[in-house]
Amino acid sequence: MNIAKLKKSIPPGLRKLGGLFLTSFRYAIFRWLMPPLKHYPLYHMNLAEKGWPKITAFTAGRKYTDQIESINCGSNGYDDSSHVLEDYAKTSRPIVLKNYIVADKEKFCTLEGLKGEIGDIIGRVRVGDYDEIAGDPEFVEMRVSDFIDHLQGNSEFPYKNRLVEGKGPYLASTKLPTIAKLLPVPSFFPRSPDFTAFWLGSDSRSPLHNHMSCDVLLVQLVGRRKVFLIPPHQAPLIGSILRDTGICTASFDPFEPDKEEFPGADLVNKMYFELDSGDALLIPGFWYHAIRFTGPSFAFSQFNANVMPMSIGGGSIKPWKERSYLKGWG
Ligand SMILES: O=C(O)CCC(=O)C(=O)O
Numbered sequence: 001m002n003i004a005k006l007k008k009s010i011p012p013g014l015r016k017l018g019g020l021f022l023t024s025f026r027y028a029i030f031r032w033l034m035p036p037l038k039h040y041p042l043y044h045m046n047l048a049e050k051g052w053p054k055i056t057a058f059t060a061g062r063k064y065t066d067q068i069e070s071i072n073c074g075s076n077g078y079d080d081s082s083h084v085l086e087d088y089a090k091t092s093r094p095i096v097l098k099n100y101i102v103a104d105k106e107k108f109c110t111l112e113g114l115k116g117e118i119g120d121i122i123g124r125v126r127v128g129d130y131d132e133i134a135g136d137p138e139f140v141e142m143r144v145s146d147f148i149d150h151l152q153g154n155s156e157f158p159y160k161n162r163l164v165e166g167k168g169p170y171l172a173s174t175k176l177p178t179i180a181k182l183l184p185v186p187s188f189f190p191r192s193p194d195f196t197a198f199w200l201g202s203d204s205r206s207p208l209h210n211h212m213s214c215d216v217l218l219v220q221l222v223g224r225r226k227v228f229l230i231p232p233h234q235a236p237l238i239g240s241i242l243r244d245t246g247i248c249t250a251s252f253d254p255f256e257p258d259k260e261e262f263p264g265a266d267l268v269n270k271m272y273f274e275l276d277s278g279d280a281l282l283i284p285g286f287w288y289h290a291i292r293f294t295g296p297s298f299a300f301s302q303f304n305a306n307v308m309p310m311s312i313g314g315g316s317i318k319p320w321k322e323r324s325y326l327k328g329w330g
Pocket of ligand 1: 204216218
């Protein structure tokens with residue numbers, strides 16, 4: 001009996017059920033087997049080999065002003081913004097959405113509200129020269145409510161002797177699932193709190209780097225944040241090196257460019273924005289970004305790390321539409 005005949009002999013209801021089972025099976029394989037594979041070097045060689053030329057051709061062909069484009073979400077906040085973010089991510093263009101967060105501002109956008117939500121957690125706070133040794137910072141552990149007390153000016157930082165001039169203590173890249181699941185997620189990002197990292201500190205910074213395996217949405221909740229973006233095609237001008245399989249760091253500092261070390265500094269196309277509480281910035285995959293802020297500041301980043309950046313074939317996170325990692329990669 002051939003396959004077509006066999007299929008026809010199965011009652012339609014059972015066939016539908018079988019189809020559903022196969023799709024779910026495929027989805028489970030994608031979700032549970034593919035993520036570990038993402039760390040397989042060949043996947044990343046493929047990403048680097050195929051991704052860089054495609055992205056840099058996109059960005060080199062475009063004209064930039066020094067400002068990042070911005071639009072205002074208005075009174076509905078993030079409600080209508082997923083499609084805008086998706087359009088920009090697909091074409092590797094950064095965008096700021098002003099007033100992205102409008103609801104629950106007292107909970108997430110005030111230090112007092114945060115204390116109530118996450119005060120009991122023990123956090124790992126970056127100290128020392130953390131932006132000089134990206135990827136391998138020193139930490140101290142403390143209760144988040146004690147750290148917030150310090151940020152509010154109510155107490156001294158207990159490990160003051162471990163700090164370096166100009167670099168305040170930084171509770172950086174921290175997972176906070178209890179609040180992550182209450183925050184909005186663009187439709188093409190995973191819903192899981194595992195893909196949300198929080199950033200709480202005062203007078204802190206993150207050095208120039210990019211993410212090759214995802215787009216990033218950086219959302220400001222408390223205080224402000226200064227961001228420089230540099231398009232991927234300018235990697236040769238900024239001392240970029242591959243830090244690990246998914247990240248490049250760069251030694252150029254857009255906030256204080258060293259023209260001796262980087263004679264091409266004037267050619268670097270630095271795009272700037274100062275995020276205010278409630279604003280969101282889409283940083284498409286491969287785009288370099290550096291962050292600084294003065295005073296207390298709290299933000300979160302979401303990563304669509306299940307897939308590759310939208311502009312090189314990453315797809316929506318929908319069970320029936322999952323794309324395999326290598327689809328479309330020749
Ligand atoms: O806000 C920060 O300090 C760093 C954010 C960032 O670089 C990221 O999410 O990739």
